[in-house]
Amino acid sequence: MLFITMFCYLFFYTGRHNFGWATKAMREDLGISYTFIGWISFAMLIGYSLGQFINGNLADRFNPKYLVPIGAYLSIACNLGISFTHSPYIILVLWFLNGYFQSMAWAPGGKIIANWFKTEEQNKAFGLYTMAAGFSSAVTFGISIYITSLHLDWRMLFRLPVLLLFISATVFLIFIKASPVPLERKSKGFDFAAIKKSYSEVLGHKKFRLVCLSFGLESMARYGLIFWVPVHFLGDNWKEDPSLIWVTFLLPLGMAFGAFSFGQLSTTLFKSNYKSIFIGMLVCCGLSFLLFFMHNANLVVIGFLLIACGFFVYGPQANFWALCPQIMGRERTGTAIGTMNMCGYLFAALGEPLLGYIIEKTGNTKFLFLVISIICLLSASIMYLIKEER
Template identity: 55%
Template sequence: MEKSFRSQQWRMLLVTMLCYLFFYTGRHNFGWAAKGMATALNIPYTSIGWVSFAMLLGYAFGQLINGNLADRFSARVMVTTGAYLSVLTNVAISYSNSFSVILALWALNGYFQSMAWAPGSKLISNWWNGPELGKAFGFYTMAAGLSSAVTYLLSIVLLQQGMEWRMLFRIPVLLLLVAATIFVIVARDKPNASLQNDPHSPIPNREDTWLSRYKVVVSHPHFLFTSLAFGFESMARYGLIFWVPVHYLGQNWKDNPGNLWVTFLLPVGMAAGALSFGMLSDTLFQRNRIHSIRFGMLMSALMALLVFVVAVTNLVLGGILMLLIGFFVYGPQSCFWPLSPEMLGTSYTGTGIGFMNMFGYVFAALGEPLFGYVIDKTGHSSTIFIFISGICLLSVLMITLAKKSWKVTS
């Protein structure tokens, strides 16, 4: 029975990872389409930033709602529904010629995309216990990082084939359609009673209500500081994900296609960082997630400053820095997620993760038009890396305050 449960644990983790591996094909494709869209629709980068803002805000709102719902309803159904609706929205955008229509559809897509992460996290926390939670979330977060890599790779290939920006909303999401179908067939929300042999599993509290779960979350100051730290980390991460392609596509990349492959190293570094930080927080840092986060964000601030001073034509050094900044800016995410059950208790995992992710995407949304405005005004995309460095330091400050508040509460 123990072997059977162990096999089921890994099956649930792997199928959830498979599904999320292709989720960003319906979200991170936008940065690659931005240049072509701006040219075709004759709109400035500030307006493109507002489109990205709308998606991130829709995602943030969805996280607040769907994380809570994941503690009550089927994560399996929620993830699959979000995937199918995101595919439909992406295809609809590819046929649109109106800025306002694209803005509205991309905002809706943000909400649909939000139906995956917190419910998927809830499913994983149902199957994996405390001592291995960091490892499980490390693998799950790695899948998200690899999802960026998959999206970047597909986008690079499509651009090099001479396809227009609209195809970036049609072709990559077909993989999400297939993965979501596999997920809904294989995944199960929680172990059967006959398989369950995990002393760390939570006992359901049937007196919980939709509102009471939020009250529990906001009653913990250390978790609020953690959510603020995650907000700044996400602002820095999305500043990189969205604007790094613009930074390198701003050059005549057709004469120097190596520019595209430099950007690909960013999500590769993110995927490596997610897996590494998840395991290191359980081993080297002895489950001290906050020390892991603080280290990662300090290194991210340093890497961002180095990217600013290195010329975009220096592809070797630029590639190394893209790998490193991706590693350090995204790696800490695998340490943020276990803090939800550790700070709040496993019964509030979905609500806590959704609440934290809401902060992340509100902050990321606020950053997008700001970055676009800076590029429009300065005429240099490299300027945004100075802002990203400062944002990483703000994350360090917030997670330090979270640590102090957690000690006081304890």
């Protein structure tokens, strides 16, 4: 069941990480600013954040087998809608809705994993699950880079990649089993008292709130890299030197390997999810700072820094997800994952227009690496304080 869930999520990002690759051509075609592009990305992340808050609890109450494919099919519809419109405001609305529909997968998938694995196995399981998300970024980057290199219209970035999502969601719907034992029907309708109790327990837990704050900053750094690194390397001369865009593929590749590795490192080397997260974010802070000064270095250096940055910015996510059932218990796993992811995407959403504004004002995309370095340092500092309190 883990591998079926991973297979489905492997192609989920084809419905949202494609946007950064369409940004430059979309901006030129529709005559919009980078700041407005940042607000479009903000809208998607807010939709995703809102959806996580809602769908995490739904995963605890209803069969996650159906939530995931429903979200996938509706996300595909939004992508196709964007590919046919010429209005930036319609794109903003559809991208917001797409964010909500994309949010219907992660927490339900995490609930399935929590149902199938014991506590001592969850770090490894969530590491593999997070690795699938990392490879999903790599798959989307690879497809998007290929489409871009063929000089196809930017609208094709919203039509072709999501075909893989349609296939994987259908496979998931047919073969997945949400739990090794039959799921109990919690109620015939919405039990608002039970829902209120779930959120009260999760939001009222001080340590969990601090972990969510650190996760929010980690997500802001991660999405800042995912969204703006393609913009940085899609300069005026990329057509003369296509290697400039292919090197960006190393960023999500590093993320994928980081997710799997940190799931193992937290139990074998660091002996703690808290320490693992702290070290990962601190190292990413240093790497981002180096990228700020070395963004024009040779491709070997840039490639190494990008893959290492991806490894350390995304790897700790496996530890964050494992903390959800460990802090809040298995019964609150869906609500905890949804709440944490809501916090993460809320912070990521706030970061997009901020980075767009900074790039617009400075006239240089290299400043995104400096801002991300500061964000990573803040995330690491919070985890250090939590680690010291334990």
